[in-house]
Amino acid sequence: xxxxxxxxxxKVLAGAGYPDKSTVLVVGPPGIGKEALGYWFAQSGLAQxxxxxxxxxxxxxxxxxxxxxxGIEGRSAPFWMASEGGQVKYxxxxxxxxxxxxxxxxxxxxxxxxxxxxxxxxxxxxxxxPETIYKFLTQLFADIxxxxxxxxxxxxxxxxxxxxxxxxxxxxxxxxxxxxYEEGLSVIPLLRVRKMRGLPPHPAYYNFSFTRTxxxxxxxxx
Amino acid sequence: xxxDALSLVGIALGLGLxxxxxxxxxYAAYWAFNIRRALTVRVYRNHALAVGLVSLGxxxxxxDYVVVSHISTVGFTVLNILVTTAFFYFIDxxxxxxxxxxxxxxxxxxWREIRRWVWVIYGVAAVASTVISAYYxxxxxxxxxxxxxxxxxxxxxxxxxxxxxxxxVGLAALPITAIRSRDPLLRRQLEWFAAFIVxxxxxxxxxxxxxxxxxxxxxxxxxxxxxxxxARSLAPVGRIPKLELEHLPG
Numbered sequence: 001x002x003x004x005x006x007x008x009x010x011k012v013l014a015g016a017g018y019p020d021k022s023t024v025l026v027v028g029p030p031g032i033g034k035e036a037l038g039y040w041f042a043q044s045g046l047a048q049x050x051x052x053x054x055x056x057x058x059x060x061x062x063x064x065x066x067x068x069x070x071g072i073e074g075r076s077a078p079f080w081m082a083s084e085g086g087q088v089k090y091x092x093x094x095x096x097x098x099x100x101x102x103x104x105x106x107x108x109x110x111x112x113x114x115x116x117x118x119x120x121x122x123x124x125x126x127x128x129x130p131e132t133i134y135k136f137l138t139q140l141f142a143d144i145x146x147x148x149x150x151x152x153x154x155x156x157x158x159x160x161x162x163x164x165x166x167x168x169x170x171x172x173x174x175x176x177x178x179x180x181y182e183e184g185l186s187v188i189p190l191l192r193v194r195k196m197r198g199l200p201p202h203p204a205y206y207n208f209s210f211t212r213t214x215x216x217x218x219x220x221x222x
Numbered sequence: 223x224x225x226d227a228l229s230l231v232g233i234a235l236g237l238g239l240x241x242x243x244x245x246x247x248x249y250a251a252y253w254a255f256n257i258r259r260a261l262t263v264r265v266y267r268n269h270a271l272a273v274g275l276v277s278l279g280x281x282x283x284x285x286d287y288v289v290v291s292h293i294s295t296v297g298f299t300v301l302n303i304l305v306t307t308a309f310f311y312f313i314d315x316x317x318x319x320x321x322x323x324x325x326x327x328x329x330x331x332x333w334r335e336i337r338r339w340v341w342v343i344y345g346v347a348a349v350a351s352t353v354i355s356a357y358y359x360x361x362x363x364x365x366x367x368x369x370x371x372x373x374x375x376x377x378x379x380x381x382x383x384x385x386x387x388x389x390x391v392g393l394a395a396l397p398i399t400a401i402r403s404r405d406p407l408l409r410r411q412l413e414w415f416a417a418f419i420v421x422x423x424x425x426x427x428x429x430x431x432x433x434x435x436x437x438x439x440x441x442x443x444x445x446x447x448x449x450x451x452x453a454r455s456l457a458p459v460g461r462i463p464k465l466e467l468e469h470l471p472g
């Protein structure tokens with residue numbers, strides 16, 4: 001198992017985190033904090049000496065600045081595939097190149113346990129037909145499962161058609177939803193593990209909040 | 223007797239419209255702040271904050287029109303500056319937010335590079351407007367009701383230099399942001415905000431006759447509804463299905 005980097009979320013995920021060799025999708029509206037799950041997941045891996053690849057359409061400086069907002073001061077840096085400032089340039093228009101580069105990086109580090117974060121899939125889905133992205137991901141997942149890799153990707157809710165969102169969720173071993181819900185006159189953020197390989201269906205909702213030291217998760221309704 | 227009854231109906235109608243408009247503005251502000259509290263990332267929180275501030279500002283401006291019928295000229299200038307600053311803050315936040323929903327991550331008008339300078343220009347214009355307004359108000363007794371006491375340029379732009387800055391920036395940046403963004407919710411949010419501005423610009427500001435006052439209050443109600451819709455479009459907010467509530471842990 002690969003720790004999510006958030007002890008409270010690990011507890012929700014049967015106490016240990018994401019399953020080995022799994023692909024996990026984090027879905028939620030812009031601004032809710034999906035990328036923070038990616039930051040903690042990466043940092044947790046780096047702290048255990050694992051190789052970590054972080055794929056982002058932002059520049060490295062922007063991601064680092066955003067990380068600071070969540071109180072994350074990464075002592076070790078991941079291998080960056082970013083639009084600016086990374087070891088490898090990320091070009092959102094070059095899907096074949098992206099797939100090739102990810103596989104190359106994993107091949108070079110295939111001896112160790114690895115983590116991959118892709119933030120986010122939405123830009124790829126906006127620039128390409130959904131069918132192209134399904135094929136891209138299906139092939140990528142088949143390739144990376146030759147290695148000891150756990151992949152976490154984020155996807156924006158509200159930017160894609162519901163059927164596209166549903167099809168994307170089918171491709172992944174696990175889906176974590178972070179959404180805003182109306183409760184009386186208040187708006188509350190809730191988290192739900194829609195599915196996770198190796199875990200029974202888990203329909204429960206959880207409150208979550210971000211603090212300077214991490215993320216707090218507690219059962220909704222308690 | 224009939225005219226007394228008619229004026230009573232008019233007063234009741236006017237009062238009802240004012241309360242409905244103010245209540246809707248307050249509800250828009252409430253939702254904007256509520257959504258802001260639930261979000262985590264600064265760019266999006268700032269966007270929600272801006273909508274909340276515009277709503278709050280408009281409550282005060284509308285109250286000034288209806289109840290006070292203008293505080294002092296300098297006071298009105300300062301109040302106007304505060305509300306326009308909330309608009310300007312909205313433009314700034316929306317452009318930064320919109321960039322993140324553009325798959326190509328384009329920086330509209332190089333906004334991230336120039337925004338600090340544009341804020342400086344806006345600030346200088348706001349301070350100059352306050353000084354000009356205070357100077358002519360003290361030396362000539364100039365007020366909004368007696369505009370002839372100051373030179374024409376003071377009435378045209380001199381006391382409101384900051385407004386053209388906000389208008390030019392908004393007109394240049396927001397349409398491009400909306401076009402480039404692939405987020406339907408952000409587009410809807412900007413569309414409702416644009417509707418709010420269009421209704422604002424469509425009507426006259428000061429109620430002088432009862433009929434005109436009712437039209438103005440209707441206009442304010444329309445603006446309030448648009449702002450409320452704009453606030454509700456800041457983020458997708460769902461409801462937990464009742465069936466699923468039965469599966470709560472514990």
